[in-house]
Amino acid sequence: TDNAYELYSDETLEADDKAYFMKVQDIVSAAVDETKFLLTVDKMRQAKTISTGNNPVETVEVLGDKYILNKVERASVLRHFIIDNDFSQFGLVNAVTRASQDVDNYNRATELERIGGTILEDSIKSIKQNNLVLLPRDLNQDLGIA
Known part of the structure; x- marks a missing residue:
């Protein structure tokens, strides 16, 4: 609560903010990496449908x-x-x-x-x-x- 924040030092609050934003960054990175992975898998699936001919x-x-x-x-x-x-x-x-x-x-x-x-x-x-x-x-x- 608001009263609890009055007990914490600026350094503690800064560290808490940093930890929060690092968690957000990890979540976003994981989502982006998964999206890139799924796009690559889709490219591979599409490439399976393209024949190189019979020779x-x-x-x-x-x-x-x-x-x-x-x-x-x-x-x-x-x-x-x-x-x-x-x-x-x-x-x-x-x-x-x-x-x-x-x-x-x-x-x-x-x-x-x-x-x-x-x-x-x-x-x-x-x-x-x-x-x-x-x-x-x-x-x-x-x-x-x-």
Whole structure:
């Protein structure tokens, strides 16, 4: 009550205010983090609905050309893409990020993980813009995309 506050020092009241606002900040941070998490999960769900076509070799070649992957990286991405048998954009993201674990160079592995995230973002942008992404070159040309 108001009388109780008269008993507390300014330092105690300041600490009490600080604790209260820290609790509010924690609640807001948790809500924002949960929102970010749910948005990421939604992006992944959407990426599962986007097919990369029926030729994983060509898909990985297009990916390799776009993101400058060397032959070893392309082979690793292709191997994981085929083993996982998920030829959606989500499967491609997983193949790229899994291939990053096969790379000895930390900086390059981190770059491959970033590329995986970029593919996910590009997939969602393509849905919003009704564009197709990472199709084999000849199909892109047939559709007038390349």
